[in-house]
Amino acid sequence: MALEAEVWSDIKPVPLDDGPDPLAPIAYDAEYSEAMGYFRAISQRDERSERALKLTERIIEYNPAHYTIWHYRQQILFSLNKNLSEELDFVKEQIESNPKNYQLWHHRQVLVEKLMDASCELPFINEILNDDAKNYHAWTYRQWIIRTFNLWENELDFVNKLLDKDVRNNSAWNQRYFTLFFNPTKPTEEFLTQEIEYVIEKIKMAPNNISPWNYIKGIIAKSNKDIGILEELCKEIEKQDIISPHAIGCLVDIYESRARKGSATDKEEGIRICTLLAEKHDAIRKKYWEYRKVILTSL
Structure with missing residues (x-):
């Protein structure tokens, strides 16, 4: 959707300048290029107005990961003393469509920090994690909320x-x-x-x-x-004929801890298991287990 000409009649767009011979010019959408031309013009004069705010929203529709636009939008919001709770609703909609967009989560953090009110945040994060329980950005933001607001x-x-x-x-x-x-x-x-x-x-x-x-x-x-309290667990898993490199590797930790206290028997057993892991059960980490074997041998 093209910008309203009458709203921007006093502004001359600033075109993108990639230099005289760009190596790999990007074929931007015509409307996005137009919007960015006006953005360059108003950012040069640091215009903080309603039309500038709407322009950032238009650009975000095209590119929600544009960090510079989000930063400029924050400056406008604060300068115009806009309702930041309404902005949180806007960001919520954006995150629901782009849940792994770092810029969106950062923008929300800036708003909540400005408001000093996290009352809506954990329920919102729960919604996001319900859709994707391993969303790194949601977890990082959650940790910030918990530490900042003592939740x-x-x-x-x-x-x-x-x-x-x-x-x-x-x-x-x-x-x-x-x-x-x-x-x-x-x-x-x-x-x-x-x-x-x-x-x-x-x-x-x-x-x-x-x-x-x-x-x-x-x-x-x-x-x-003492890590030795896990020995029974490791051996119980072994008795079930479950090949778990993590359980077997834990035994190496246990035997090494005892070898450091002078147990020759545990030292030899640790070396044996390192060889087993390197050659059979965890060959993808062969060099690591060979390194652990060298350490045990040196004790």
Whole structure:
């Protein structure tokens, strides 16, 4: 849709200048090129008006990832003292159509920070995650909201529901760690003990999902527990004839920790498992297991 000529009669569009001999000129849509010509003209004079605001909306319809346009739109909104709650509604519609557009999420963050009101944000993010539970931008924004507005109280329950629905939701495991250890209220040793038991049960449901393995190792590192508490789990998985490189690799961690305390038997067993992983069960990471083998040999 072409721009209204009478609205822009006082402005001379500034054409795109790619230089005398552009290597790969982009064949822009004629209407988009026209809109950008007027945008260059008004941005040169820093015009912050209703027509400029409508122009940014028009360009966003063509290219919702245009960071410069979003930034200029913010300046106009603030200068005209526009209703930012209405702008949040506009951004909501845009995100629903383009949920993995970083510029949209950043624009929403700027608005919420200006309003200092996050009352609508978690329900909105929940809608987006309901459609795609692994949307990186939604999770990043959620973490910012939680930290900025101190909304930690119900987050673990939210993550529990996601993991009950899909134990392989790696984003939810990441959020679980964030919720426990970036929270100003740190978990107690008693809670971490219960948490380890919780994760062990989840690992049994999907032994080849790396996220809970990484998560439980992080929990152990943050507590006073010894990684040896996972040996029974690893061997139980092995007895079920389930080939899980993560379980087998965890045994390497366990044996290495004991070898560092002087156990020759565990050192040899760790070396044996490294060879097994490198040559058979996790050959794609052969060099890594050979490196771990070198470390064990040097102990």
